[in-house]
Amino acid sequence: MTATLETPQTRQPEPEIEAAPSWRMPIGLGVVGLIAFIIFGLGTPGGTSTTFVVSRTQDAIQIPSWTLPAQPFAILFTICSLLLAGVSAWGVATRRKLGTWLPILYGLAVIAAVLVWAGAGKSSTSIQVTGLLIGALVLATPLVFGALAGVVCERSGIVNIAIEGQLLAGAFMAALVAGAATSMTGSATVGAYAGLIAAPVAGAFLGVLLSLFAVRYWVDQIVVGVVLNVLAVGLTNFFYGTVMKTNPDLNRAIGLPDLPIPLLSDIPVVGPVLFDQNLLVYLMYGLVIVLNVMLFKSRWGLRVRAVGEHPKAADTVGIKVNRTRVRNTILGGALAGLGGAFFTVASGLAFNKEMTGGKGYIALAAMILGRWSPKGALAAAVLFGFADSLREQFGIIGTSIPSQFLAMLPYLATIFAVAGLVGHVRPPAAENIPYKK
Structure with a gap:
């Protein structure tokens, strides 16, 4: 009986098992x-x-x-x-x-x-088409910043449930610094820009706390995120009652001025929607482009994705896993804090308790729907912003839909989009797994 030697040329390929189609x-x-x-x-x-x-x-x-x-x-x-x-x-x-x-x-x-x-x-x-689109983009702005914060953190393996708290902290700090700067300089514009600069600091502070407990002490990242959200609500409510209520000058309705781009802002429909906005919206455009290029076309992005997918392999080639995660978590917190400035200085509103209204959780859904990609997160955030703008449009024209249902519309759109359109998406493999040397 002779044995036959199986070579790569004679070896039969194993049949591929196709996944059952999803209906x-x-x-x-x-x-x-x-x-x-x-x-x-x-x-x-x-x-x-x-x-x-x-x-x-x-x-x-x-x-x-x-x-x-x-x-x-x-x-x-x-x-x-x-x-x-x-x-x-x-x-x-x-x-x-x-x-x-x-x-x-x-x-x-x-x-x-x-x-x-x-x-x-x-x-x-009548149905105001341009106004509806402007509202969709503006209302999507904090969602985009929150979703970008989630992308930066989760691509490195840190689950950032604290986006809601980071948005709220950014909104509070922006209003507080804007009011103080306006009182000192007498210029509301200077105050608004000072608040815009201060907002990322508050978000970054919560990012430091998240990275400390998640990376240093190996606490479950989801639990830490929820706790930080509660901490942000408690701290902002406390300082709102003790500082802003007793000093009304520190909580003024100060807004960023619109900066129309010459020629481009005169284009019908597209111009008013995209090119007649304030600085925060223009920053959103730039950050989406920069982060999308950096994550997928640069050495930094390759290292971040390696840390989020296979930290052990990243460590063996000399990448500092925990240091990368700490830096990305702080950067993500700063991005979310910058998005929090939308609720106060970018919208011309004074700070109020829990004014973010769950937008951080919608930003998380936008990140998932966008498949952990900056441009995908932008598209998903605009979708949810459109649902919110549609609610406002219905309130203006008057419909037979109850007002309570209209208030639920952005959240229902989030649920249906994530449940029906996401499909089988895979998050970064090392997400919520501490790296222990």
């Missing part, structure tokens, strides 16, 4: 589309119309308004959403990757149907 997304899209067809398509009263106003009165170039027959267009948009759900089912059945264009088109179709339904028969009001 969660097609089913979710189909159910939502059917509900939208019944409520917004068939529920739109016949014989009414909806007016969409694109340009504002102060825009350099005016675009005519659109008036659409409400019921036919509402039905058309909801049918389009059902067809897209069918395309999604076809993609799963044939194992084809259809890309992100499908959920984007689906979302636009459903939103268009909702807007047509909401504005039907409202002769005294």
Whole structure:
């Protein structure tokens, strides 16, 4: 009996095991589309119309308004959403990757149907398209900073649940320093910029505490994050009552001035939305670009991702694992603190207790939906910001939706997006695992 030697040329390849296709997304899209067809398509009263106003009165170039027959267009948009759900089912059945264009088109179709339904028969009001988009970008700003903080921390292996507390601390510090600087200099603009500079310091302080307990003492990172959120609420409430209430000059409604970019701000729709904002929004643009390049195109980013995926291997090639995690956690805290300035100096509001309203947790959802990528986090944050802006638009035009449900809209959008669109995403492998030499 002779034995045969198996060589690489004669070895038979092992059959690949394909994962079972997931029908969660097609089913979710189909159910939502059917509900939208019944409520917004068939529920739109016949014989009414909806007016969409694109340009504002102060825009350099005016675009005519659109008036659409409400019921036919509402039905058309909801049918389009059902067809897209069918395309999604076809993609799963044939194992084809259809890309992100499908959920984007689906979302636009459903939103268009909702807007047509909401504005039907409202002769005294109209849907302000540019205002809706401006609100979406502005309301997404703190979510983007919070999501970027989560990306920077979790890419290095530290779970940052404390984003909510870092946003709140940044909002408080920005208001406090802005009020003090305004009192000393007599200039509200100087005070606003001083508050913008001070906000990251408060967030970085919570980042130091998070890194201390997570890296030095190996405490569970999720538990530490929750505790830091409670600590931030307690400290800001205490100093609000003892410092700001007794010294009203330290808590003024001071806002950053808008900085329109010449020529670009005059472009219809796009100009007012993107290029007629304050400094914090422009900083958001730059940070998303810089972090996306640094994380995926630089040596620093490679080391950070190596620490988050395989810290032992990173250590063997000379990368200081714990030092990298500490630095990234402090940097992430500073980013979230900078985003907290949106609630006070960037919005022209005085500080109030717990004014962040859970935006830090929505930022975490944006980070997950964006798959731990800066540009993905930006897209997800804009989606949630649009839901918040839609709530405000509904409140202006007046709808039959109860106000309590409108207040829930951003959070419901977060739940549905994460549950229906995330799929099987994998966080960094070493996340929430202390590195012990």
